[in-house]
Amino acid sequence: MSSSVRGIGGEALLIAGKDLRLEARSRVAANHVLPFVLAVVLLFGFALDPDSGILRRATPGLFWVTVLFAAVLLVQRNFAIERQNGVSDALRLSGLRPAGIFLGKVLSLVVQLLVVELLMAGCAVVFYDVRLRGPLLLLATTATATLAIASAGAVYGPLASGLQVRDTALPLLLVPVLAPVLLCATRAFQIALGEIAGGGWPWAGMLGIVAALYLTLGVVVWGPLMEET
Amino acid sequence: MTDLAVEPDPAGRGVTSTASRGTRILGAATIVSMAVLLLYAFGITSPDAQLGESIRIMYVHVPTISLTYLLMVLNAACGVFYLRRRSEFADLLGHAAGELAVLFLGFSIVSGALWGRITWGAYWVWDARLTTTAVLFLLYVGYLAVRAVQAEPQVRGTRSAIVGIAAALLIPIVHKSVDWWSSLHQQRTLFGTLDPEIGGTQLFTLLFSFVAFGFLAAWLLVHRFRVAWLAERMAERELEFAIAERRSEAQS
Numbered sequence: 500m501s502s503s504v505r506g507i508g509g510e511a512l513l514i515a516g517k518d519l520r521l522e523a524r525s526r527v528a529a530n531h532v533l534p535f536v537l538a539v540v541l542l543f544g545f546a547l548d549p550d551s552g553i554l555r556r557a558t559p560g561l562f563w564v565t566v567l568f569a570a571v572l573l574v575q576r577n578f579a580i581e582r583q584n585g586v587s588d589a590l591r592l593s594g595l596r597p598a599g600i601f602l603g604k605v606l607s608l609v610v611q612l613l614v615v616e617l618l619m620a621g622c623a624v625v626f627y628d629v630r631l632r633g634p635l636l637l638l639a640t641t642a643t644a645t646l647a648i649a650s651a652g653a654v655y656g657p658l659a660s661g662l663q664v665r666d667t668a669l670p671l672l673l674v675p676v677l678a679p680v681l682l683c684a685t686r687a688f689q690i691a692l693g694e695i696a697g698g699g700w701p702w703a704g705m706l707g708i709v710a711a712l713y714l715t716l717g718v719v720v721w722g723p724l725m726e727e728t
Numbered sequence: 729m730t731d732l733a734v735e736p737d738p739a740g741r742g743v744t745s746t747a748s749r750g751t752r753i754l755g756a757a758t759i760v761s762m763a764v765l766l767l768y769a770f771g772i773t774s775p776d777a778q779l780g781e782s783i784r785i786m787y788v789h790v791p792t793i794s795l796t797y798l799l800m801v802l803n804a805a806c807g808v809f810y811l812r813r814r815s816e817f818a819d820l821l822g823h824a825a826g827e828l829a830v831l832f833l834g835f836s837i838v839s840g841a842l843w844g845r846i847t848w849g850a851y852w853v854w855d856a857r858l859t860t861t862a863v864l865f866l867l868y869v870g871y872l873a874v875r876a877v878q879a880e881p882q883v884r885g886t887r888s889a890i891v892g893i894a895a896a897l898l899i900p901i902v903h904k905s906v907d908w909w910s911s912l913h914q915q916r917t918l919f920g921t922l923d924p925e926i927g928g929t930q931l932f933t934l935l936f937s938f939v940a941f942g943f944l945a946a947w948l949l950v951h952r953f954r955v956a957w958l959a960e961r962m963a964e965r966e967l968e969f970a971i972a973e974r975r976s977e978a979q980s
Contacts, residue, residue: 654894658874658887658890661879661883661887662887664877668870668873668874671866671869671870671873672873672874672891674866675863675864675867676867676894676895676898678859678863679860679863679898679901682859709901713894716890716894716897720811720893723811723886724886726886
């Protein structure tokens, strides 16, 4: 059992390493997604009066909405390259376990999303005049929310990439699924940054439950998904 | 052929209707029970002491939202069964259930908005349950979008089963959202407590609304399943005709 778990972990690291190397070489995330995030940050500044304090109060929501948009782009990119040159067929024939491949995809998405979130946090401090407080809650929320987003993305990514209407289907499928993540993460950030009063840890716990749900779903359904799509 | 499938025409004219003796009885029961429900909802029951006339909206809102959850669970159960057994029956029944769930959830959201206008003074408030219910609606619209994309039946079945199961995972979050978030939404009136807050003809009407809408849901479900089943047979026959046509072209 433990060797099987170690095996799946190793396979996950292998797949994550492959995906991250691909991204490092192609630099699509760095050249397209990160500038897009920066553009959204600036647009929010133009849309909401920066002098009235609205921008600072709205930062938790803006942060997670931007991460969500970036996640859609990253997931789309991550699974579009699998469709080229028969990579998905090669993966199917590689002998790697579906759960290992799924967890590898999740891991690679988590790393890419963390880079986006780091950039967003820097932008919030510089452009929105946000003072980072409650670091433990912020870190726990970021970790669990990122895991939830990556897990859901890794389930819906291959599903949508097989559709003829993949470009429009993925946002339609993924954004509603991530709505509870957005809600909980925003509320936890609001509490951590002192915008509203209350206990923030139940929200982080809730995010953990959502992440666990989507991780379990992905591990269970990834096999049939690979076979049929 | 399954029990829900269409009966062939005894005169040998092929399938001429999705109705059968069973569905005609179910249809008649639906019409009669809906007429009784209308009589009770608008004629016999009196306005509520707290909710006033708006309680009449509950006789549509409560059964439709409850049946929506039931149809979503059926959709997910069919999805699980399909992934295990690759049963066409489960695939098509799941599709019918998903489509009806969207219809009933639509009714529920509209009736809830009307109730909100009377009670809260606005059609829509950013209440937790309303918001998550709207999200649930979008999830199942996504399910129908996946179903509508042309693909091999097995591929389409797998994709939609996974989307249906994932959407059903959100149902407990929606259901519990009243407890988890501070909410404006009316607390559960009937099943939230062992001592219901309404009684007499109001309670009877509410319980009877489940029967009437239950008949309606079952009747629509059977017919929708049969239409989907016929569409599959039609697609198969078109494929067979196309192959036969190619063969005859090659031979001539």
